[in-house]
Amino acid sequence: MKLSKILRVIVKDPSGGSVWKETSQLYLPKGGKKLSFKQNALIFIGLGICVYTYAQFQADFNPDSWWGKKYRQLSSDPFGFMLESKKEE
Numbered sequence: 001m002k003l004s005k006i007l008r009v010i011v012k013d014p015s016g017g018s019v020w021k022e023t024s025q026l027y028l029p030k031g032g033k034k035l036s037f038k039q040n041a042l043i044f045i046g047l048g049i050c051v052y053t054y055a056q057f058q059a060d061f062n063p064d065s066w067w068g069k070k071y072r073q074l075s076s077d078p079f080g081f082m083l084e085s086k087k088e089e
Contacts, residue, residue, distance in 0.1 A: 013019045058067035
C-alpha cells in the first residue's frame with residue numbers, strides 16, 4: 001500500500017483557531033520576530049572578547065605574529081592608528 005503525500009495541514013490562524021491550509025500556502029507571517037538590539041550587542045561583545053583574548057595570547061606566546069603586533073600597538077596607543085594615517089599623507 002502506497003501512502004499519498006499530505007497536501008493539507010492544520011495551522012493556527014491569528015485569532016487562535018485552527019484552519020486547514022494547503023502545504024504550498026505555508027509561509028512565515030510578515031513582521032515576524034526580529035533579533036533584538038540586546039542580543040546583537042551581546043553577540044558582538046562576546047566576539048570582541050574572543051578576538052581580544054586570542055590577540056592577547058598571541059602577543060604572549062608569539063610576539064612576532066600579526067596579532068601580537070596589533071595587540072601591542074592597540075594596548076600601548078589605542079588611537080595611534082588614526083595618527084599613522086595622517087602621517088603617511
